[in-house]
Amino acid sequence: MAESRLTNTELERALRELGSRYPYPPTPNLAVAVRRRIVARPVAPVRGLTLWRDPRRLALAAAVVLVLAGAAALISPTTRDAIAHFFHVRGVIVSRVSPLPSLSPVTPLNLGRRTTVADAQSAASFTIGVPAELGAPDAVYVDSEVPGGEVALAYTPRAGIPLVKQTGLGVLITEFRGDLVPGFLTKEVGPSTTLEETSVNGDPGWWVAGEPHLVITRIGDTDYPVTLRMAANTLIWEHGGVTYRIESSLSKAEAFRIAAGLP
Amino acid sequence: MEGRPLDDLALVERARTGDVNAYEALVQQYQQLAYRVAYQVTGDAADAEDAAQEAFVNAYYALGRFRPGAPFKPWLCRIVANEARNRRMAAHRRTALAERAHWAQVSGEAAPSPEAAAEADEFRATLVKTLGALRDDDRLILSYRLFFDFSEADMAEALKVPKGTVKSRLSRALTRLRDALPADFQLSSGGTIGG
Numbered sequence: 001m002a003e004s005r006l007t008n009t010e011l012e013r014a015l016r017e018l019g020s021r022y023p024y025p026p027t028p029n030l031a032v033a034v035r036r037r038i039v040a041r042p043v044a045p046v047r048g049l050t051l052w053r054d055p056r057r058l059a060l061a062a063a064v065v066l067v068l069a070g071a072a073a074l075i076s077p078t079t080r081d082a083i084a085h086f087f088h089v090r091g092v093i094v095s096r097v098s099p100l101p102s103l104s105p106v107t108p109l110n111l112g113r114r115t116t117v118a119d120a121q122s123a124a125s126f127t128i129g130v131p132a133e134l135g136a137p138d139a140v141y142v143d144s145e146v147p148g149g150e151v152a153l154a155y156t157p158r159a160g161i162p163l164v165k166q167t168g169l170g171v172l173i174t175e176f177r178g179d180l181v182p183g184f185l186t187k188e189v190g191p192s193t194t195l196e197e198t199s200v201n202g203d204p205g206w207w208v209a210g211e212p213h214l215v216i217t218r219i220g221d222t223d224y225p226v227t228l229r230m231a232a233n234t235l236i237w238e239h240g241g242v243t244y245r246i247e248s249s250l251s252k253a254e255a256f257r258i259a260a261g262l263p
Numbered sequence: 264m265e266g267r268p269l270d271d272l273a274l275v276e277r278a279r280t281g282d283v284n285a286y287e288a289l290v291q292q293y294q295q296l297a298y299r300v301a302y303q304v305t306g307d308a309a310d311a312e313d314a315a316q317e318a319f320v321n322a323y324y325a326l327g328r329f330r331p332g333a334p335f336k337p338w339l340c341r342i343v344a345n346e347a348r349n350r351r352m353a354a355h356r357r358t359a360l361a362e363r364a365h366w367a368q369v370s371g372e373a374a375p376s377p378e379a380a381a382e383a384d385e386f387r388a389t390l391v392k393t394l395g396a397l398r399d400d401d402r403l404i405l406s407y408r409l410f411f412d413f414s415e416a417d418m419a420e421a422l423k424v425p426k427g428t429v430k431s432r433l434s435r436a437l438t439r440l441r442d443a444l445p446a447d448f449q450l451s452s453g454g455t456i457g458g
Contacts, residue, residue, distance in 0.1 A: 005441060006441060006449070011441055015410070018410075019406075019410030019411070022391070025308040027294060028298065028312045030298070030315055030319060031291045031294060033316050034319040034320055035283060035286075037320045038286065216324070228317075228320065228321055
């Protein structure tokens with residue numbers, strides 16, 4: 001039987017011939033849609049991620065910044081703010097961008113594998129917080145490619161919790177080890193979005209509200225985003241190395257009520 | 264369909280400075296390749312379109328970290344393949360079983376069956392179906408080399424593997440394809456699959 005089988009050369013030739021006749025569907029015109037989703041601006045907007053991806057360089061840079069911080073804080077309020085932003089919530093980089101690129105309002109969430117809280121807990125290296133205010137989530141996702149795991153709790157819209165068109169959900173809560181992935185999540189905030197430093201349960205956080213902002217996530221040394229989408233009102237904070245994020249169209253007070261049931 | 268590398272370099276440089284027209288020209292040049300690469304991964308037309316579109320948008324915002332002078336095509340294909348994998352995993356729309364059924368269906372549609380070409384059609388259909396059952400990496404390396412005519416350097420970049428391993432990976436993929444083919448699978452008369 002073996003002698004009748006194709007050689008590599010024959011198989012390669014057969015594949016080359018197949019390639020020209022492969023039953024692909026017709027190619028759609030992507031150029032128009034892509035153009036609509038990007039805007040005219042230089043394309044080096046994501047600052048410092050190379051640095052953040054490399055723990056050794058990050059440690060070195062952090063040491064340098066810390067040494068300089070004391071002096072800087074005395075010299076310039078602007079510098080002091082910039083440093084505060086750098087270290088505010090681990091796993092998150094927030095920056096003001098003008099103009100903000102326009103993306104389709106609905107892009108895939110890429111939340112990972114759908115599962116249960118119990119299964120997600122076995123995959124995550126932290127204790128998953130489920131807010132008492134909302135109760136059991138309607139869907140749970142886990143992304144094990146994020147170091148330490150990223151868990152997403154999805155709540156569908158209901159009375160008092162309106163639909164968020166960016167997510168198709170009422171409330172989306174994500175939790176990940178911000179201490180393990182310093183450059184995981186970047187938020188780009190346009191001029192019409194409120195960006196407020198805040199304190200959640202005594203921990204440092206951000207309240208981002210108003211016009212949707214851009215969220216970009218990256219894992220490891222990939223040079224392209226896992227997620228790139230517009231996001232609604234978001235409360236984000238860090239407690240004990242875990243970064244928590246609540247996205248909804250709720251008010252700040254309502255978001256804080258949900259956060260009160262989390263670590 | 265594809266631009267020359269020198270044209271690509273100029274277009275990429277212009278796109279990096281915010282020239283959307285330059286980027287659109289790149290999208291037009293590579294949309295067929297991107298779509299077909301995505302289709303090789305997803306096996307679904309709508310998913311492939313979404314993945315290719317998302318990949319072009321993501322690639323635009325990643326141009327700032329694109330190594331100047333590097334070839335655009337394999338870099339783009341890496342993003343496309345990754346996006347297509349994400350899409351397929353995130354969608355959870357097809358079980359492995361449904362996927363096999365899908366590939367069987369695609370292979371059935373591979374060509375209308377005029378009687379004279381029946382043998383070639385069957386040969387092609389079997390090949391498409393067997394390719395569809397291979398793992399992504401094997402299907403991608405075979406596609407890059409034999410469908411899209413990538414150089415070894417471009418394959419290495421697109422698959423993010425060391426250049427020295429491309430030949431052996433290709434050879435292993437061919438072996439796995441041959442092993443997965445029916446035992447009686449042979450070239451049609453005349454030694455080609457042309458029908």
